[in-house]
Amino acid sequence: MKVYISFKTTDAPHGGGNQFLKCLKNQFIKQGALTLDPAQADVILYNGHHETPNTIALKNQFPNKKFIHRMDGLQKLYNEPNDIRQDLAINFNKISDGTIFQSHWSREKFKEYNFTPSKSTVIHNCADPEIFSPKQKKASNSKTRLLCTSWSKNINKGFNFYSLIDQSLDFNKFDFTFIGNKPENIHYENIKCLPPKTTVEIADFFKKVDVFVSATIHDCCSNSIIEALSSGVPVLAKNSGGNPELVKQGGGTFNELEDFLSSLEKIASNIDFYSDNINIKDIREVAQDYIKFFKCI
Template sequence: MQIYLSYPVTDKPFGGANQFFKSLASEFAARNILTYDSIKASVILTNDFFSPPYLTAYDKLLSLKRQRSEIRFIQRMDGVRHVYRGNSEFMWQDEIAAMWADICSDGVVFQSSYCRNIQYEYGYPRHIPTAIIGNACDRDIFHPPVERKAAPDGRVRLIYTSWSSNMLKGFPTLQLLDKTLDFNRYSFTFVGNSPVEFENIRHIPAKPSTELAELLREADIFVGLSHNEPCSNAIGEALACGLPALIRNTGGNPSFVAQGAVLYDRDVDIPAALERMAANLDEHRARLRPLDMEEVAQQYVAFAERLVAETPPRRPDSHKFLALRRKLREHYPELPERRIWRCKLWLDGLWS
């Protein structure tokens, strides 16, 4: 079996999906099942919504599926975009992801039970075979330090990371902590893109994975502040670096409790929770059980093999795809239109 990842990864800081696909590609390559040629693939893995400049992938993948219907498409789904971004303007992207699934997806991977439940609540197709597979990271990069040293000034070192500057990542809480946290007791570093400024919290711009991992290894506690997050790569990276994590009890975050994370419900609960964790850091570190990318990759392989063996391949509905394409052009008018005569040939399978 050969798997093609329809996601253009970059080594630059570019969010959780990029981090995950980069690590998954390395694991698949080590197993000799990764192909960089979609024509040779027996399974193609896509991410929920194809963002620009990758929109041409919709056309290419549909043409490939029509030419080789035996290829199985697996769609890795995040949470509902307009919910975790807190902006109804993103609702059309959720509709596109659901339309693509209805047209082409032979299977879907939800990153947590929360992801599955909220996607179904907002209209994602229920007839597609599913698997729930969490996220993991590259343990060659994200791993505990060889020797953990206390801060020279004796303070407990807190850290939070977020590539996204979405306010629902917890920036109002960061502003509150910037004003109210006892900075004689704690230091706090935020790494990533922030829409707000801080007085006491140290802000470091988004960093590549290797540099980010070094910063995580220098800290004592990860403080996750995001709302309605489906399955945070940032939390997984912190846990892999040996950091106990205090995270908000919303979205898919509670799934990390099994890996050793601690939940809080309200912003006012954070100082007391931090104090309890700081008093028992060694105990919390001993409880950490982060997911391993080798295990996660094997779950993807097992799901793909089950689809190939047990699920009849789907014949994509080209008329539905034209509706998807029209919706895309509402938001990306630069997309080329198909001429009527070409469109008819394309629907009849004579044009690709």
């Protein structure tokens, strides 16, 4: 089976969809499943609202090929209620033969927008194992090192909650580093902020930290959480969106600040235990899940 991916990936620092599809593309190459010629493809995989004119043109040119739509997140929830990208993606789904949701949470939430495609499945994202791999366990440091990353400046990525952490966390016991973009009006006194880094640079940071923190809300399948877990780093994430589906026993979830602080103490006191309980699929398994779904359509 040959797959054509109707999405332009980039090696520059970018969002989670780009990171995952680049990883999936490389795995399909290894399996001999990728084609760069849509005429040779059995399946054309397209994403969200992206590459709409080109993909519709392919549908008109190759109406008998299987068109599979990987849905993005719910932009009306995590961005703005009037974000038309979600509407565009739902309308774009009309040309699909099958739909892939990134989490069970997102599939259920889309139902609230009367979007219930007849042939669908849930496949979580994953990280590139050549870049993100479990770190070697190291001796305990005087401080527990926390890390958070975000490509997006969207306030729903948790920036207001990080302000609470900035004022409440015991920085004699913890170091907290944020890497990425943040709103211009957000400033932290104790959290160290660094500009966006490349994927390889982020992976190097994961080798040096103890716990990954994510306060993102309404995120259907956070690539940053997946990258942390794939690096063997326990995750403490907001109890929202698809976060609990990813973290499972490899860390914990929280609702409010008090909950966060107590959960952090619990994880920090037994980091190896939570690291050993991380359970997440790698790209080989995820690519196979995609192929299995393609064959079912």
